[in-house]
Amino acid sequence: MKLLDGKSTSHEIYQKLIPRIQYLYTEHNIIPNLSVIIVGDKPESLSYVKMKHKKCQEIGIDSNICHLDENNSTNDIIKQIQKLNKDPEVNAILVQLPLPKHLDTQKIIASIHPDKDVDGFHAYNMGLLTINQNPNLVPCTPKGCMYLLKKYSINLKGKNIVIIGKSNIVGLPLSLMLMHENATVTVCHIDTKDIKQHTRNADILVSACGVPELIKSDWIKEGVDIIDIGINFVNDIESKNGRKLVGDVDFNSVKDKVNYITPVPGGVGPMTIAMLLQQTVDSIFLNICKDM
Amino acid sequence: MKLLDGKSTSHEIYQKLIPRIQYLYTEHNIIPNLSVIIVGDKPESLSYVKMKHKKCQEIGIDSNICHLDENNSTNDIIKQIQKLNKDPEVNAILVQLPLPKHLDTQKIIASIHPDKDVDGFHAYNMGLLTINQNPNLVPCTPKGCMYLLKKYSINLKGKNIVIIGKSNIVGLPLSLMLMHENATVTVCHIDTKDIKQHTRNADILVSACGVPELIKSDWIKEGVDIIDIGINFVNDIESKNGRKLVGDVDFNSVKDKVNYITPVPGGVGPMTIAMLLQQTVDSIFLNICKDM
Numbered sequence: 001m002k003l004l005d006g007k008s009t010s011h012e013i014y015q016k017l018i019p020r021i022q023y024l025y026t027e028h029n030i031i032p033n034l035s036v037i038i039v040g041d042k043p044e045s046l047s048y049v050k051m052k053h054k055k056c057q058e059i060g061i062d063s064n065i066c067h068l069d070e071n072n073s074t075n076d077i078i079k080q081i082q083k084l085n086k087d088p089e090v091n092a093i094l095v096q097l098p099l100p101k102h103l104d105t106q107k108i109i110a111s112i113h114p115d116k117d118v119d120g121f122h123a124y125n126m127g128l129l130t131i132n133q134n135p136n137l138v139p140c141t142p143k144g145c146m147y148l149l150k151k152y153s154i155n156l157k158g159k160n161i162v163i164i165g166k167s168n169i170v171g172l173p174l175s176l177m178l179m180h181e182n183a184t185v186t187v188c189h190i191d192t193k194d195i196k197q198h199t200r201n202a203d204i205l206v207s208a209c210g211v212p213e214l215i216k217s218d219w220i221k222e223g224v225d226i227i228d229i230g231i232n233f234v235n236d237i238e239s240k241n242g243r244k245l246v247g248d249v250d251f252n253s254v255k256d257k258v259n260y261i262t263p264v265p266g267g268v269g270p271m272t273i274a275m276l277l278q279q280t281v282d283s284i285f286l287n288i289c290k291d292m
Numbered sequence: 293m294k295l296l297d298g299k300s301t302s303h304e305i306y307q308k309l310i311p312r313i314q315y316l317y318t319e320h321n322i323i324p325n326l327s328v329i330i331v332g333d334k335p336e337s338l339s340y341v342k343m344k345h346k347k348c349q350e351i352g353i354d355s356n357i358c359h360l361d362e363n364n365s366t367n368d369i370i371k372q373i374q375k376l377n378k379d380p381e382v383n384a385i386l387v388q389l390p391l392p393k394h395l396d397t398q399k400i401i402a403s404i405h406p407d408k409d410v411d412g413f414h415a416y417n418m419g420l421l422t423i424n425q426n427p428n429l430v431p432c433t434p435k436g437c438m439y440l441l442k443k444y445s446i447n448l449k450g451k452n453i454v455i456i457g458k459s460n461i462v463g464l465p466l467s468l469m470l471m472h473e474n475a476t477v478t479v480c481h482i483d484t485k486d487i488k489q490h491t492r493n494a495d496i497l498v499s500a501c502g503v504p505e506l507i508k509s510d511w512i513k514e515g516v517d518i519i520d521i522g523i524n525f526v527n528d529i530e531s532k533n534g535r536k537l538v539g540d541v542d543f544n545s546v547k548d549k550v551n552y553i554t555p556v557p558g559g560v561g562p563m564t565i566a567m568l569l570q571q572t573v574d575s576i577f578l579n580i581c582k583d584m
Contacts, residue, residue, distance in 0.1 A: 124416045
């Protein structure tokens, strides 16, 4: 068993970003700006936004948090986004999901200018990914998975890859990225019958279903590579705050059977934020090139 | 063995379109217009364009063929598209593919206004399909497959569906449509190892790989439903013109083992044109509703 180390990989990414951010400042007088919209006070969302903000500050990205009251309407939030779309100092806009239920998430996402849609959730960016036409902004979690697979030289061409979960932000865009790398991709989900029949056949297994420690040793074949995207908090009396973070994979159950595996925490999680900040910086360089 | 009859189904679709087209004329003074751009003189492309034109005329759609010389540049063609984009009489624009090799197909497709992109190939429309946000214009061949599956009440939820081929215009968008219907989808292609291991496990098998009569009886399990999207011309000394049309499936080899199957010809082929004309008409009704 070998670890796909998202923590150290993300650290390397930040180290590569810092001189590029410095270059933007000294040569172009640009400080990258990521504007994050958060609506309401969901503790997990607040915690994610805080993590992103902290990382931005560490590497020299200007992070502007726009914290809106839960009572705001869909149109209120769209108006806020339109301001950010027009603001030349704002390079990247992110709406922290999930939004409160009364809001129209898709309408809100659709109002972000595609060039500033750093999460890659806008239909236009998603379409460029689908047809594999040099998409600049793609969903960050799948991009982080692809980065890890490439970094550890895991060959994808012709491999049987099974993804559990077909969300618009993880499973589905990841399936497209893997198909573009010529993997044979199967997407499983809650309605899949006999899921083990699929997972046991996987050369690479990716789970993004959000069921704590679902995947055990009898789900997989010997030598599989596993990407665990699950972020599940479960009760744990031995932890300080009474709960601990686990993935979708029962690490102890599978560890003697797998080749590569992402730990949780320290696997895909840190890669998501690293890809977000990398896309923020990349998009500025692309715009500079466009103007040349 | 039962046939998924695309010929009679497409006929039914036209019969439903005719009164809607008449309504547009009598109530809104609109004659639907589909403008087709064809570049060069590839006989197959000319023949497809002719078929579409004839069908338009039959049901009352104004079809305007813009036949351009192969010497035109990418920019020449984009200029032509921009004219059509601006023309309020033109409701739908289609560029006949494949284009001659010196042209930038993606740049040309990207220049079609998404509201007139009746083939559904523009990144924005493809993205709406990917994230399942009420796409109005989607690729016509996969839409035709979905229509047949629905018409014959073939349940998709939880079914193992194997698609052979991952093109942007057929395999890939069809995989998205089927995932949105909660099927478990596997996409195979030229790099897939041991393809029969996948196809033998399929409840529904879709082939869009363009290899004449590739799929034989030993590729499938008893009772499978098959959608054959292949359009392959092979030599045939018994035919008048020395060749005949066959699908990707060896019909005679599989016919005693399958449940439903699309014949070739008369299966998916007629559905593609029917969906094209249906989308042309639908898009006008949607625009009328928008203006209300």
